[in-house]
Structures are given as C-alpha cells and as structure tokens.
Amino acid sequence: MRFPALRSRKWLLTSTISFVVFSAITCLYAQEQASSAQTAPAPSTAAAVSPGEELYKQNCMACHAADGTGIGRNPALVSDRFKKRYGAYDKAFAFISDKMPENAPGSLREEEYEAIVKYVLSLNGIPTDFSDIAGHWAEGAITALQRKQAVDGYTVNGSLLFKPDQPITRAEFVAYLVKAKQLFLSNDSGSAWKDIGKSKYKTYIVTAVEYGIVDGYPDSTFRPDKPISRAEIAAIVTRSEVLDAEGSTALSFRDVPSGHWAGSVIQAAVRAELFNGYEDGTFRPDQSISRAEAAAVLNRIVP
Ligand code: HEC
Structure with missing residues (x-):
C-alpha cells in the first residue's frame, strides 16, 4: 500500500509544479497580449456586436431591416404581433428555424439559429437568459436543459427568472x-x-x-x-x-x-x-x- 501512495504524492508534486509553470507562462502571455492590445486596438468593433446580431445581419437583412422593421411586404420583427405569437424562446425558435431558412441565403446550424432567435427576441425587449442562476450549484444542468428548450422560467419586471429554489409543480x-x-x-x-x-x-x-x-x-x-x-x-x-x-x-x-x-x-x-x-x-x-x-x-x- 505504501508504493501507490508514494507514487501518487510524487505525481501530485510534479503536476503542481507543471501547473505553476504553465500558469506563469499563460500569465506572461496574457500580459503580453494585453499590452499589445493597448498599443494596437483591434480594428473591428466585434466586441460590441453579439454573434446573434452578426448572423442576423448576414442572413435576414435582405427582407427585414437592422432595427427589425419590415422591408417592402416582409413583416416587421419588432411588433406586438411578434410578441404575441413568438414572444417565448421556444415559439420564436420553432418559427424562425422552420420557416425562415427557405429565405435565408445559407443553411444555418442550430447554434446559429439559437443566437439569431435570442437577438430577435432582445430587439423586442424579451429576455432569454435566466438572470438568477449564475453561480448556482445547478447552473450547468439548468443551462443544458434550457439549450434543449426543455425548461422555461418566469418573466418578472423584464427579467427571466428560473427560481431554482422554488418547489417544482x-x-x-x-x-x-x-x-x-x-x-x-x-x-x-x-x-x-x-x-x-x-x-x-x-x-x-x-x-x-x-x-x-x-x-x-x-x-x-x-x-x-x-x-x-x-x-x-x-x-x-x-x-x-x-x-x-x-x-x-x-x-x-x-x-x-x-x-x-x-x-x-x-x-x-x-x-x-x-x-x-x-x-x-x-x-x-x-x-x-x-x-x-x-x-x-x-x-x-x-x-
Ligand atoms: C427573402 C426574404 C426573407 C428573409 C431573408 C428572411 N425573412 Fe423572415 N419573413 C419573410 C416573410 C415574407 C415573412 C412573412 C411570411 C410568414 O409569416 O410565413 C417573414 C416573417 C418572419 C417572422 C414572423 C414575423 C411575424 O410577425 O409574423 C420572423 C420572426 C422572421 N421572419 C424572422 C426572420 C429571421 C430571423 C431571418 C433570418 C434568419 C429572416 N426572417 C429572413 C421574409 C424573409
């Protein structure tokens, strides 16, 4: 029994040392990155644009304007009608991924639709992320189920709550x-x-x-x-x-x-x-x- 214990302690020591060395290198690298970023800011304003907005601009703007108004005979995406019919994530996702690909130039992947749907909902002032689960022990499970559109939450004063600690009905x-x-x-x-x-x-x-x-x-x-x-x-x-x-x-x-x-x-x-x-x-x-x-x-x- 002594041998494995000894070996594992040695292993622990080696891995700790390599971790420290690795962290030091990453840290130096990050500093380097930060300082070069200061001297030469990235040319694009990508940080301000969400992936959903980007994808929306690429795929939907032939028929719907940047601010969500309709172009020509195509309907507006920011409207009471939208909120009533597609005002929840699962409904908006079902409609957009089902009906709009015929119109969109390229075929989009599921994650891309997720991002676009979130963006279109946000244009309508509808929150799509739970604001009360960050750091909760079940955050991972809740987020995984949300991505599968298996769970929903409560909209309270403009935020979406999961109410993790409330009894489930x-x-x-x-x-x-x-x-x-x-x-x-x-x-x-x-x-x-x-x-x-x-x-x-x-x-x-x-x-x-x-x-x-x-x-x-x-x-x-x-x-x-x-x-x-x-x-x-x-x-x-x-x-x-x-x-x-x-x-x-x-x-x-x-x-x-x-x-x-x-x-x-x-x-x-x-x-x-x-x-x-x-x-x-x-x-x-x-x-x-x-x-x-x-x-x-x-x-x-x-x-
Ligand atoms: C080629 C033109 C065209 C493109 C591109 C297009 N749409 Fe549409 N969109 C339409 C038309 C036409 C309708 C109305 C048809 C219908 O309701 O089935 C519509 C309806 C909608 C609606 C429902 C609005 C409502 O109130 O009924 C949503 C939401 C929507 N589009 C989102 C999108 C998104 C997101 C994209 C990009 C992935 C997109 N559309 C790309 C033409 C387009």
Whole structure:
C-alpha cells in the first residue's frame, strides 16, 4: 500500500509544479497580449456586436431591416404581433428555424439559429437568459436543459427568472420531462381531467398520461400546480426510463415501510442512481423538491 501512495504524492508534486509553470507562462502571455492590445486596438468593433446580431445581419437583412422593421411586404420583427405569437424562446425558435431558412441565403446550424432567435427576441425587449442562476450549484444542468428548450422560467419586471429554489409543480416537472425527452405531443383535449384546462402545460400533461408515464388522481384531477413529491417523481422516472421495479435489494428507508405505495419505484430510482436517500436513512417520500433539484434529475435522465 505504501508504493501507490508514494507514487501518487510524487505525481501530485510534479503536476503542481507543471501547473505553476504553465500558469506563469499563460500569465506572461496574457500580459503580453494585453499590452499589445493597448498599443494596437483591434480594428473591428466585434466586441460590441453579439454573434446573434452578426448572423442576423448576414442572413435576414435582405427582407427585414437592422432595427427589425419590415422591408417592402416582409413583416416587421419588432411588433406586438411578434410578441404575441413568438414572444417565448421556444415559439420564436420553432418559427424562425422552420420557416425562415427557405429565405435565408445559407443553411444555418442550430447554434446559429439559437443566437439569431435570442437577438430577435432582445430587439423586442424579451429576455432569454435566466438572470438568477449564475453561480448556482445547478447552473450547468439548468443551462443544458434550457439549450434543449426543455425548461422555461418566469418573466418578472423584464427579467427571466428560473427560481431554482422554488418547489417544482407537478405540471412543470411533467412538461419539462416530456420536452427533454422530445416525446410526440398528443392532440387530445385533456377533457378527462377536471383541472388542467387552464394550465399552460396541458398538452404536455396529456402527452405524459398517454405515454403512461404519469397518472392523475382517482377523482379526475391532476392537481397541476401542486408541488410534486419525491415519491411521485420516483414513480414517474421509473416508468419513463422503464426501470426494473421488481428487482429486490437490501435498500430500505426508515420512512418507507413495506407496503408503501411507492416502495418499489423508490428502490428502482435509487438503484438507477437517479435519486438518493438521505444520510439519516430516510427517503422523505412526501417532500417536494426544488426546481434546481428537478433540473439535476432531468439532466441525469436526458444528458
Ligand atoms: C427573402 C426574404 C426573407 C428573409 C431573408 C428572411 N425573412 Fe423572415 N419573413 C419573410 C416573410 C415574407 C415573412 C412573412 C411570411 C410568414 O409569416 O410565413 C417573414 C416573417 C418572419 C417572422 C414572423 C414575423 C411575424 O410577425 O409574423 C420572423 C420572426 C422572421 N421572419 C424572422 C426572420 C429571421 C430571423 C431571418 C433570418 C434568419 C429572416 N426572417 C429572413 C421574409 C424573409
């Protein structure tokens, strides 16, 4: 046992030294760059122009002006009509990437559309980046899901918030799962459920029910705005990921007695490492989870 320890310490030492040397070199290089930048400023004003603006100017200005007004018979992109029809990132993305390539000179890549869409939304004063996740432990997972257009947020006083620490509702969790997994959306009207008619996630709820991923309650309610519980999520991911809920393990949680309705799905979700119990031996099946924790679970399911 002594040898590996010695070796690893040596390795640590060598890597630390090379890191220090490397950093010193990078630092010198950066200084050099900075001083040459001072003497000879870059000719372009590229820093001020976002990639989206650049791409918009290259691809869209044959028919829409720089400030978003229309040219000739082509419509304006800054308008109440735009805000109403395409005022959310996913809607604007769907329209622009689907309808405008026929017009745009070259074919654009997905990231290029993302940038253009963000730019067109910004012309309309619509924020597209969450302003409350920088430095949050789940920032990576949230951003990854946002790039897949699987999550949305709340627009409050002109900023877009993710509200990472707020409990996630049943409707939100189901909608984000359906979007992340890109399931085919149902056309059903959802009339079987008493209380989803007004939910903006109605289509996603109906889709998830049709796929057999989630169930409503026996009284024909879905309770879309209720925070979802850990046990409910375990049941949902066990179905959506087709986990083996029959397998038996010695796993047991103090607060999940045998015969608990979610006993086997909790075990399945924990075995699949989608979920953890707590160090005190509990699972806390009825506890809600935050939107950030949900993002972490979803990002594990759909990496
Ligand atoms: C060759 C001309 C042409 C080019 C190039 C073009 N568009 Fe359009 N755009 C149109 C026309 C025509 C319409 C209306 C047709 C429609 O609604 O389907 C339109 C509609 C739109 C709308 C919907 C506006 C509304 O209120 O209905 C958006 C948003 C849009 N374009 C964005 C873009 C973006 C972004 C680009 C660059 C990637 C682009 N367009 C390139 C001609 C063009």
